[in-house]
Amino acid sequence: MDFIDYYKVLGLTKSATGKEVKSAYRKMARKYHPDLNPNNVEAEKKFKQINEANEVLSDPEKRKKYDQYGKDWQHAEEFEKAKAQQQSRQNSSQRAYNGAQGDDYSDFFESMFGGSGFGRQEREVKFRGQDFNAELRLSLTDVISAHKQTLTVNGKNIRIAIPAGIEDGQTIKIKGQGGTGSSGAPKGDLYITFSIQNNTTFKKVGANLYKTIDIPLTKAILGGEITVETLTGKVKLKVKPETQNGAQVKLKGKGFPVYKKDKQFGDLFITYNIKIPTNLTETQKELFKQLENSNLN
Structure with missing residues (x-):
């Protein structure tokens, strides 16, 4: 997977605050939204990148992993675990492994589970797809009865059933509508948070x-x-x-x-x-x- 600089996508620097991330996302999402750019492949691609960037940079924990591991941020825990296991084997066999000393965690992980050298394993590593988060804004009168609605998430149209009585701030999970897993691993899930505006006199x-x-x-x-x-x-x-x-x-x-x-x-x-x-x-x-x-x- 090619590295995407999420800060550059949103026109930000690494020192950007959470408020600045939110503001930049809203501005660019409006500009490149598929509804405003029909049949524009480049705009659709840009819109997807904008959503991915916001997904990561608006979440403090994900942003921390991204800043440290770059494109491999989703596998930070696996990297750390694999690194600890490698160190343990080194200590027990008293063999030095110099390839794990650099900053390129992608190459390190490849050498651990697929490349040549010490620690090679004849198996394919699979990672579950990334979970996506989206916000859906509705009015109070929209949710007094159940209905279906089509959402555009990362350039993909998804039709969901909205239950009657959904509350402001409530989040529901749509299984399997997140990012694609690697090497046939399961897809991630889509989490939709509802923002309900009271448009009544009640x-x-x-x-x-x-x-x-x-x-x-x-x-x-x-x-x-x-x-x-x-x-x-x-x-x-x-x-x-x-x-x-x-x-x-x-x-x-x-x-x-x-x-x-x-x-x-x-x-x-x-x-x-x-x-x-x-x-x-x-x-x-x-x-x-x-x-x-x-x-x-």
């Missing part, structure tokens, strides 16, 4: 929804029927006579779907805000005076 707490609505003073006193919005449409709600300001009612099952719980929903809580009338006519004011004089508490 406050969401878990699967429950909350909303404050205004009701006329007369409706609060005498009772009646009002229409309220829910995530799935309008419903009629009866207001009890003599309803107090701040009173709360629960609409059972009218909240957000519960993740992976078929036909289970949270509740919707409606809080009443009694609206005091303004711009009263003289006749209306007189009526209120009569109520006041009737010793109404």
